[in-house]
Amino acid sequence: MSATVRQPAAARQPRPVRDGVGLGLAVGVSGVAFGAAAVSAGLSVWQACALSLLAFTGASQFALAGVIAAGGSLLAGTAGAILLGSRNTLYGLRLADVLRPRWPGRLVTALGVIDETTAVSLAQPDADSARTGFTATFCCLYATWNIATLAGAIGAGRIGSPQSFGLDVVGPAAFLALIWPRLRTGRTERLVAVAGAAVALGTTPLLPVGVPVILAATAALAGALAAPPKRSAQLPGELGTQGPPESSGASAPTAGPAAAPQSSLRTPPSSQSTPPSSRSTP
Amino acid sequence: MTGVWIAVLATAAGCYALKLAGLTVPQRVLASPRVRRFAELVPVALLMALSAVQATTSGHAFVLDPARLAGLGAAVVALLLRAPFLLVIVVAAGTAAALRAAGVS
Numbered sequence: 001m002s003a004t005v006r007q008p009a010a011a012r013q014p015r016p017v018r019d020g021v022g023l024g025l026a027v028g029v030s031g032v033a034f035g036a037a038a039v040s041a042g043l044s045v046w047q048a049c050a051l052s053l054l055a056f057t058g059a060s061q062f063a064l065a066g067v068i069a070a071g072g073s074l075l076a077g078t079a080g081a082i083l084l085g086s087r088n089t090l091y092g093l094r095l096a097d098v099l100r101p102r103w104p105g106r107l108v109t110a111l112g113v114i115d116e117t118t119a120v121s122l123a124q125p126d127a128d129s130a131r132t133g134f135t136a137t138f139c140c141l142y143a144t145w146n147i148a149t150l151a152g153a154i155g156a157g158r159i160g161s162p163q164s165f166g167l168d169v170v171g172p173a174a175f176l177a178l179i180w181p182r183l184r185t186g187r188t189e190r191l192v193a194v195a196g197a198a199v200a201l202g203t204t205p206l207l208p209v210g211v212p213v214i215l216a217a218t219a220a221l222a223g224a225l226a227a228p229p230k231r232s233a234q235l236p237g238e239l240g241t242q243g244p245p246e247s248s249g250a251s252a253p254t255a256g257p258a259a260a261p262q263s264s265l266r267t268p269p270s271s272q273s274t275p276p277s278s279r280s281t282p
Numbered sequence: 283m284t285g286v287w288i289a290v291l292a293t294a295a296g297c298y299a300l301k302l303a304g305l306t307v308p309q310r311v312l313a314s315p316r317v318r319r320f321a322e323l324v325p326v327a328l329l330m331a332l333s334a335v336q337a338t339t340s341g342h343a344f345v346l347d348p349a350r351l352a353g354l355g356a357a358v359v360a361l362l363l364r365a366p367f368l369l370v371i372v373v374a375a376g377t378a379a380a381l382r383a384a385g386v387s
Contacts, residue, residue: 043290047290054298055294056297060293068286081297084324089321096304096309110298110301114301164382169337171333172334173353173375175330179325179330192330197335204344213332219331224323
C-alpha cells in the first residue's frame with residue numbers, strides 16, 4: 001500500500017497517479033471502520049455517509065462520532081471535530097502554492113485538502129506531477145472512502161451488539177493509529193499527547209462530556225509556546241533556503257517539524273514535513 | 283435526531299471552510315511559526331485525549347473494561363510492529379471480541 005509512496009524512487013521519478021491511486025485505495029478502505037463506528041455510536045447510515053461526503057476528513061469524523069457515542073454535548077462534539085480539521089488549513093496553505101487553484105474549481109479542490117493528498121502532492125518533484133497526484137489521490141480516496149463508509153455503516157447496523165464485535169475499541173485504536181507517526185517524530189509530540197490525555201481525563205468527572213477533549217488543546221498551546229521552533233524563528237519567511245528537511249528532522253526532532261512547512265514547499269518532504277500518510281484516514 | 287443532523291452538517295461546513303481558507307487566505311496570515319506549531323500539535327493532543335477518554339471512561343465515570351483495554355493494548359503492539367491502519371483496527375476489535383466471546387467482560 002503505502003510502499004508506493006515510501007519508495008525513495010518515488011521522490012525522483014514522478015509517479016503521481018500510481019502514488020495517488022495506491023494510497024487512495026489503501027486508506028480509503030478504512031472508511032469501513034468509520035462507517036461501523038459511526039452507526040455503533042448512534043448515527044444513522046445517512047448521517048455517517050453525509051460526514052464522509054461533505055466533511056471528508058477522517059479524524060474529525062471519528063471524533064464527532066465518538067462524542068455522540070458517549071452521549072456528550074453535540075456542541076462540544078462539533079467544536080472538537082472542527083478544531084481537529086484546522087490542520088487542513090495548513091495543508092491548504094502549502095498546496096495553494098503548488099496547485100495554484102483558480103475559482104470556481106477551487107471550491108472542489110478545497111474538499112480534497114487532507115493528509116493524504118498533501119503527502120502525495122508535496123512528494124512530487126514538479127508542479128504538474130503535484131497537480132496530477134492531487135487529483136488522482138483525491139478522486140480515488142474520495143470514491144473508496146465513501147463506498148467503504150456506506151458498507152461499514154450498513155454492516156454495523158445489521159449486527160446485534162457492537163460490543164461483541166469489539167467495535168467500541170475501533171475509535172480509541174483509530175485515534176492512536178492516526179497520531180502514531182507523529183508520536184514517533186519528537187519528544188514535544190509525546191509530551192503534548194500525554195498532557196492532552198491527562199487534561200481530558202482529569203476534567204472528565206467535572207465537565208460536560210466532549211468538553212474535556214477540547215480542553216486538551218491547551219496542551220498543544222503549551223507545547224507550541226514552550227518549545228519554540230528555533231529554525232523557523234531564525235529564518236522568518238524564507239522558503240527553501242536550507243537543505244532537505246531530512247537532515248534536521250532526523251537528529252533534532254523539536255526543530256524539524258517547525259522548519260518543515262516552509263522548506264518543504266520546494267523540497268521533497270521528509271517524514272516530518274508530510275502528514276502521516278501511511279496509516280491515517282482522510 | 284435533528285440535533286445530530288445539525289452537528290453533522292455544522293462539522294461538515296466547518297471542516298470545509300477550514301480547507302477552503304487554507305487555499306484562499308494570504309500566506310502571511312498563518313506565517314507565524316508558533317501558530318503553525320500549534321496547528322501541528324492540536325491533532326496530537328486532541329486525538330490522544332479522545333483515545334484515552336473513550337478507552338477508560340463512560341459519561342463522567344472511569345470504567346476499566348478489560349476486553350476494551352486489551353484491544354487497545356493489541357493495537358499498540360500492532361503499531362509497534364508497523365502494521366497498516368486497517369490491520370491495527372482489526373487486531374484491536376478482534377482482540378476485544380475474542381476476549382468477550384471467551385467470557386471476559
